Amino acid sequence: MRLLLLLLWAGLLPGNALFFEGHKDLDLPAGYYASEVLGAPSACACRNRCFVHLLCTAFTVHLPASGEVNCFFSLANVTTGMMKPNASSWTFCKEGCAAPAAPAAVSTTPGPRCTGSFVDLGAIGCYHFHEATMSFASAQSYCQSLNADLATPSSLDPLRQYLLDNSYTGEYWVGLRRPNGWIDGRPDDPSEWDAGEPNDSGPCARLRGSSNFKAADHGCDNSYKVICEQEV
Structure with missing residues (x-):
């Protein structure tokens, strides 16, 4: 297993052309990690998952004395210290690992x-x-009551990935x-629609869990759950 980690670090394993940079005992900020924990049989399995996870830029492998492989992606594990460096941990990054910078001055921003x-x-x-269901018009009014509006993500894929991962x-x-x-x-993109959609069943659109949260049109009076977006 130590040899496997060295090969990962060196970028010598076959497969994706994007190699991970590996560092022993490196403590990265929480923002490098996706919100996921993966019980994996090998470091390679963790590496492969990180490739396809849109929010994953790093993962930490811990090799306890028992010989098991523990791979961590989760923000929760960062806060509980499970990803902190120890004598048998390696951290791998998609685009280069950067050691934490010197502490910044205390910010007064909210x-x-x-x-x-x-x-x-x-x-x-x-x-x-x-999670309550309502018509399209009621959904928009509900979002506006929260000083928001119905979700209009600049890219639908990260929103879909969040829904699937959670x-x-x-x-x-x-x-x-x-x-x-x-x-x-923003104009809609054909890739945002499910296969066979839109099919002229109505002017409003929802994300459908049965099709990995791709869009499908329907009548606006139908009742569905709601995703609101807050302007930042």
Whole structure:
């Protein structure tokens, strides 16, 4: 296993052309890690998962004396110290690992950019997931009552990945209408629609869990769950 880690570090394993840089006992900021824990049989399995996980830029491998392989991606594990460097840990990064910079001066800026129940999804913004079902118009009014609007992500893939990674199910209204596209003015992209969609079953669109949260059109009076987006 130590040899395997050395090969990973050196970028000598076959497969994807994107090699990971490896460092022993490196303590990275929490922002490098995706919100996921993976019980894996090998460091290679963790590496492969990191390749396909949109939010994963690093993972830490811990080799306890028992010979098991523990691979960590989770922010929770960072905060509990499970990813902190120890005598048998290696950290691998997609695009180069940077040691933490010297502590910055104390900031006077207010706390997190997402308020209330909104979840920070990085580059695409802050999102609230409402599990009660309602019509499209009611969903938009509900979001506006939170000083937000129906979700209009600049890229749908990170939102879909979050829903999949966190085991969401069902169907969710988002701010997508036909024929005009996203309600913030962004045109819709054919890749955002499920196979066979749109099929002219209505002017409003929801993300459908049964199709990995790709979009499907439907009548606006139907009732679905809601995803709101807060402007940041």
